[in-house]
Amino acid sequence: MSVAVILYHRGMSRWQPDARGRLQLAAMELYVERGFEQTTVVDIAERAGLTERTFFRHFADKREVLFLGQDELQELFVSTIAQAPDDAAPLEAVAAALQAVATEFEPRRRWSQERQRVINANPGLQERELIKLAGLSSAIAATLRDRGVDEPAASLTAESGISVFHIAFQRWIAADNTREFSQLITQSLAALKVVTAGG
Amino acid sequence: MSVAVILYHRGMSRWQPDARGRLQLAAMELYVERGFEQTTVVDIAERAGLTERTFFRHFADKREVLFLGQDELQELFVSTIAQAPDDAAPLEAVAAALQAVATEFEPRRRWSQERQRVINANPGLQERELIKLAGLSSAIAATLRDRGVDEPAASLTAESGISVFHIAFQRWIAADNTREFSQLITQSLAALKVVTAGG
DNA sequence: AACATGATGACAGCAACTGACATCAGTGGG
DNA sequence: CCCACTGATGTCAGTTGCTGTCATCATGTT
Numbered sequence: 501m502s503v504a505v506i507l508y509h510r511g512m513s514r515w516q517p518d519a520r521g522r523l524q525l526a527a528m529e530l531y532v533e534r535g536f537e538q539t540t541v542v543d544i545a546e547r548a549g550l551t552e553r554t555f556f557r558h559f560a561d562k563r564e565v566l567f568l569g570q571d572e573l574q575e576l577f578v579s580t581i582a583q584a585p586d587d588a589a590p591l592e593a594v595a596a597a598l599q600a601v602a603t604e605f606e607p608r609r610r611w612s613q614e615r616q617r618v619i620n621a622n623p624g625l626q627e628r629e630l631i632k633l634a635g636l637s638s639a640i641a642a643t644l645r646d647r648g649v650d651e652p653a654a655s656l657t658a659e660s661g662i663s664v665f666h667i668a669f670q671r672w673i674a675a676d677n678t679r680e681f682s683q684l685i686t687q688s689l690a691a692l693k694v695v696t697a698g699g
Numbered sequence: 700m701s702v703a704v705i706l707y708h709r710g711m712s713r714w715q716p717d718a719r720g721r722l723q724l725a726a727m728e729l730y731v732e733r734g735f736e737q738t739t740v741v742d743i744a745e746r747a748g749l750t751e752r753t754f755f756r757h758f759a760d761k762r763e764v765l766f767l768g769q770d771e772l773q774e775l776f777v778s779t780i781a782q783a784p785d786d787a788a789p790l791e792a793v794a795a796a797l798q799a800v801a802t803e804f805e806p807r808r809r810w811s812q813e814r815q816r817v818i819n820a821n822p823g824l825q826e827r828e829l830i831k832l833a834g835l836s837s838a839i840a841a842t843l844r845d846r847g848v849d850e851p852a853a854s855l856t857a858e859s860g861i862s863v864f865h866i867a868f869q870r871w872i873a874a875d876n877t878r879e880f881s882q883l884i885t886q887s888l889a890a891l892k893v894v895t896a897g898g
Numbered sequence: 899a900a901c902a903t904g905a906t907g908a909c910a911g912c913a914a915c916t917g918a919c920a921t922c923a924g925t926g927g928g
Numbered sequence: 929c930c931c932a933c934t935g936a937t938g939t940c941a942g943t944t945g946c947t948g949t950c951a952t953c954a955t956g957t958t
Contacts, residue, residue: 513923513924514922514923514924514936514937515923515936515937519936519937540912540913540914541913541914541915542913550937550938551937551938551939552914552915553915553916553937553938553939553940554936554937554938556914556915556916557936557937560915561914561915562913562914562915589897590894591894591895591897592897623830626830626833627826627827627829627830628826630826630829630830630833631822631825631826631829634825634829652866652867652870652886652887652890653890653893653894655862655866656862656863656866656887656890656891656894657894659858659862659865659866660859660862660891660894660895663854663855663858663859663862664855666858667851667854667855667858668851671851687851688851688855691851691852691855692855692859692895693895693896693897694852695789695790695852695855695856695859696790696859696891696892696895696896697892697895697896698788698790698791698892712954712955713905713906713953713954713955714905714906714954718905718906739943739944739945740944740945740946741944749906749907750906750907750908751945751946752906752907752908752909752946752947753905753906753907755945755946755947756905756906759946760945760946761944761945761946899958900957900958901956901957901958902955902956902957902958903954903955903956903957904953904954904955904956905952905953905954905955906951906952906953907950907951907952907953908949908950908951908952909948909949909950909951910947910948910949911946911947911948912945912946912947912948913944913945913946914943914944914945914946915942915943915944915945916941916942916943916944917940917941917942917943918939918940918941918942919938919939919940920937920938920939920940921936921937921938921939922935922936922937922938923934923935923936924933924934924935925932925933925934925935926931926932926933926934927930927931927932927933928929928930928931928932
């Protein structure tokens with residue numbers, strides 16, 4: 501609170517702007533500096549110039565702060581699939597969405613690596629990541645159903661798409677990788693087709 | 700502790716047997732009766748005639764008690780895949796494991812339904828379920844790699860197998876289902892092949 | 899009989915999260 | 929110009945999940 505108090509009475513608005521963004525930044529910094537478990541919510545709130553209670557007004561829990569922007573990602577997936585030509589096969593529509601998402605990620609490789617290092621170091625964060633991916637999968641399946649795809653094809657296509665995304669993402673952020681995300685998705689998708697082609 | 704105290708001095712062993720099993724039973728009962736969040740660890744321990752501290756000696760956390768037996772499941776997956784003929788395609792080996800697991804589950808449909816109702820009612824439990832499935836996927840991928848399958852084919856095959864398992868499982872425990880688990884797996888696997896068959 | 903072991907209990911403590919109420923700048927009607 | 933209202937934040941007390949540490953004590957071993 502100190503910062504707000506110091507700057508107060510100067511004609512500025514009552515609170516420092518973008519509390520949520522400040523909390524996210526502070527959390528990310530601390531998670532990288534000391535690790536997730538070694539960071540308390542009080543630490544985060546203090547660095548952001550806020551209180552613990554306010555943190556929990558902006559984020560459901562200590563993990564959720566790493567998953568801001570998930571809604572936009574899901575929106576991009578869904579709208580891209582919805583816009584695919586009517587005669588596109590389900591997996592083609594999903595593939596188009598994967599490419600759109602890859603384009604969005606491409607300029608943020610370093611940030612993705614840093615964030616993923618934090619997540620990979622903590623099982624609780626991995627759980628949260630998995631349930632977010634499952635949420636994406638459900639949304640994709642629902643969109644496919646809207647396009648007339650029936651079950652279990654819709655869910656299987658969605659889960660396959662998420663698998664391709666997940667595996668391509670891991671390869672994209674690998675330390676020794678120099679390929680583009682979009683290319684890795686194309687490769688993984690092709691590999692999936694080969695693997696499921698048998699008998 | 701009351702039960703143990705009452706029965707004490709009668710020539711029985713010092714502690715009631717199978718503390719872990721009693722804790723699991725008590726937890727399951729309470730989760731079904733009042734729901735997961737409405738049940739405290741103290742409640743569980745008391746019903747089992749033990750203390751909270753002892754609960755945490757047997758289970759890493761309040762969720763883990765619903766996932767006892769996960770190791771055996773993974774072992775069944777892995778050993779079945781490892782035993783597949785050398786010339787079996789990766790997805791065929793995984794399919795054989797899925798059938799083996801289905802056979803194991805078949806007699807416990809009611810129990811599976813009850814357990815899944817508890818899990819579906821709580822996001823935290825769904826997270827735990829997802830990370831267990833991810834663990835299975837990793838183990839399967841590792842086994843496939845031992846068989847000479849390279850990446851990303853191994854991981855993609857493993858994740859596809861888990862998708863098929865997951866979707867077939869949901870259909871198997873659906874209230875209106877009368878088919879056998881094994882048959883639903885065969886269907887889902889066929890649907891996966893159709894879905895990924897496109898040019 | 900002395901000793902080691904292993905499962906449990908007892909107790910203190912931290913940190914995540916929640917509910918209830920207070921504060922107070924900005925806003926808009928009267 | 930005042931006043932009621934709103935909304936973001938602060939304050940505080942409380943519950944619960946989970947951990948560290950030490951004590952207890954039947955059992956098995958030597």
